[in-house]
Amino acid sequence: MEATSLCFRLLMLEFFLVETKAQNHTQSDAVFLRITPDRLQHFGYESVSFHCEGTDGSTRLRGIRNREEFQPVCDITRTPTGSCTIKRAYPGDSGEYWCETDGGERSNSANITVTAGPVILESPALPVLVGQNVVLRCRHKTTSTNTKAVFYKDDVLIESSPADEMPINNVSKSDEGVYKCSIPGVGASPGSWLAVRGET
Incomplete structure (x- = not known):
C-alpha cells in the first residue's frame, strides 16, 4: 500500500514538472525567428544566419538535434535584432532552431537540414499563409541554370517540370506536407515540411 502511494506521488510530481516546463516555455509572438537564406535546406559548408527579432537583446538561439537540446x-549580437551566423554549416548542424528569452518565451521554430548531397529543395523557412503563392525550387549545388526536376509530396510524385521550380498558387491547408525533389542523373534532396497557417 505504501509503495502504491509513493508511486502515485512520484507520478503526480512528474506531471507537475512537465506542466511547469511547458508553461515556462510558451511560444510568444513578441519573439520571432528569421533565417537567411530563407530556406529549410542548405548545402554543407554554406553560411546560415539566424536572426532573433523583436527582443531586447536577452534572447538566445536554442536548438534540438538527435533529441538533445x-x-x-x-556569436549572438546583443541588439534588438539578435543574430547568430554559422559560417560553415555541417550536416551535424541539422536540427530544430528557435529563439528563447531569459524569461522562457519562445519564438517560432524551424527544422533546418544541412546536406552533403548535390541537391536541395528551396522551400520557405517559415510557414506560408493560406492564400499566398509559393514557389519550390530544386537546386543543384554546382549548376545554376534551369534543370529538369521532379517534385514529390509525402513521397508521391506530383510534378515533373522542364524547369527547376514548381509554383503552388493560392496555398491551402491541403498543400501542407513533406516535399522533396530530384534531378535525374544527379540525385534527390532531403524532405522538408511545408507548413501552412491560416490568415491572422
Whole structure:
C-alpha cells in the first residue's frame, strides 16, 4: 500500500514538472525567428544566419538535434535584432532552431537540414499563409541554370517540370506536407515540411 502511494506521488510530481516546463516555455509572438537564406535546406559548408527579432537583446538561439537540446556555437549580437551566423554549416548542424528569452518565451521554430548531397529543395523557412503563392525550387549545388526536376509530396510524385521550380498558387491547408525533389542523373534532396497557417 505504501509503495502504491509513493508511486502515485512520484507520478503526480512528474506531471507537475512537465506542466511547469511547458508553461515556462510558451511560444510568444513578441519573439520571432528569421533565417537567411530563407530556406529549410542548405548545402554543407554554406553560411546560415539566424536572426532573433523583436527582443531586447536577452534572447538566445536554442536548438534540438538527435533529441538533445543544445546552444549553437556562434556569436549572438546583443541588439534588438539578435543574430547568430554559422559560417560553415555541417550536416551535424541539422536540427530544430528557435529563439528563447531569459524569461522562457519562445519564438517560432524551424527544422533546418544541412546536406552533403548535390541537391536541395528551396522551400520557405517559415510557414506560408493560406492564400499566398509559393514557389519550390530544386537546386543543384554546382549548376545554376534551369534543370529538369521532379517534385514529390509525402513521397508521391506530383510534378515533373522542364524547369527547376514548381509554383503552388493560392496555398491551402491541403498543400501542407513533406516535399522533396530530384534531378535525374544527379540525385534527390532531403524532405522538408511545408507548413501552412491560416490568415491572422
